Amino acid sequence: MNFFPAVDPARKSAGTYYDESLQLVELAEELGFEHVRAGEHYGSACGGYSPDPVVFLTAAAAQTRRLRLVAGAAVSSFAHPVQIAARLALLDNLSHGRLDAGFGPGARAVERELFGVPVRECRTRVSETVEACIALWSGAEVRFEGDVHRFGPVTGFPLPHQRPHPPVFLAPADARACARAGALGHHLQLAPAAAGRRQLAGMAGAYRAARRAAGHRGEGRIQLTYTCYLGTNRDVTLARARAGEHHRAQLTAAAASRPGQRPLPGTPGPSVRGYDFDRALAGHQVLAGTPDDVRAQIGTIRARYGSGICLSLQFNPGHLPYGRAVRAMELFAAEVAPAFTRSPAPAPASAGTGGAAVGGRGAAGGPAVAATAAA
Secondary structure (H helix, E strand, O other), rough: OEEEEEEOOOOOOHHHHHHHHHHHHHHHHHOOOOOOEOOOOOOOOOOOOOOHHHHHHHHHHHHOOOEEEEEEEEEEOOOOHHHHHHHHHHHHHHHHOEEEEEOOOOHHHHHHHHHHHOOOHHHHHHHHHHHHHHHOOOOOEEEOOOOOOEEEEEOOOOOOOOOOOOOOEOOOOOOOHHHHHHOOOOOEOHHHHHHHOHHHHHHHHHHHHHHHHHOOOOOEEEEEEEEEEOOHHHHHHHHHHHHHHHHHHHHHHHOOOOOOOOOOOOOOOOOOOOOOOHHHHOOOEEEOOOHHHHHHHHHHHHHHHHHOOOEEEEEOOOOOOOOHHHHHHHHHHHHHHHHHHOOOOOOOOOOOOOOOOOOOOOOOOOOOOOOOOOO
């Protein structure tokens, strides 16, 4: 389950959004979802209720036992690698090893300007931060000499619970960056809403080819983020989805519309005039409809992008009433995910064992209804 708060504060307060979201986290655990994910944005109604994924995921960790906690992504351009490594390691320990550590460059010009980060440095900052975090998580004394970051000697504290380190996910903007992630043996976080079918297929293909060429085992994980509008009445659900997606597009445009500024290549541009919900739905950039509709859409996505795909689904977009988000999650768990879920994994580890199982059976005793339904 993914949380991306495109929320107007005049319509839903921060406190209400956080209370509802953490209740949905508890429901995700109960229904057997695989993970919860939060990103990092500042200064606007488009994502601004999520300025610190570590804080939100720490709250989520405190009320769950099994869910993976995905930083998706922590923006590597806006903080020092020593700070990022320590905060992520803290969360990994608090959750007894449930962290998936995602890193991204920060695509919005207004945010880069706020923190004084030139666009030409963003990708370098991500690669250096990942390299530095992995070194700091080793427990060895680190002296780092990069193009942007230079520090040390210093030893990383605290060390993460997972050894040698938590799984690393990258959020690249093009096929070349995806290939670099594959060569390094990391995983991917991609947004179909920001890329067309051919571009996304090219990025996934470049990643897998580079991963194989480098000799890494398995195909790696490619996490695809979708908003999911689900209901029993197709016409009503699609009408709500259309309104919700246009609202999100308007807030995205407002967050990016600074004169003379441009997003990073491969990220959404500042204009909402060309947004077409029907085209996005037909292109599998958003999931919407009845359980039958969404099952078919996920089936197409799985056939298109192959194994290793993990869906990260947002059920509470914009100002959707809390009750509708609950109903959508329950419908997904009962009528969509069972068509794709693998055999149940071991049950969650008992308290005090120092670990937490991924997958397994939900607290309600049902099958592991994973957000990895298309895996």
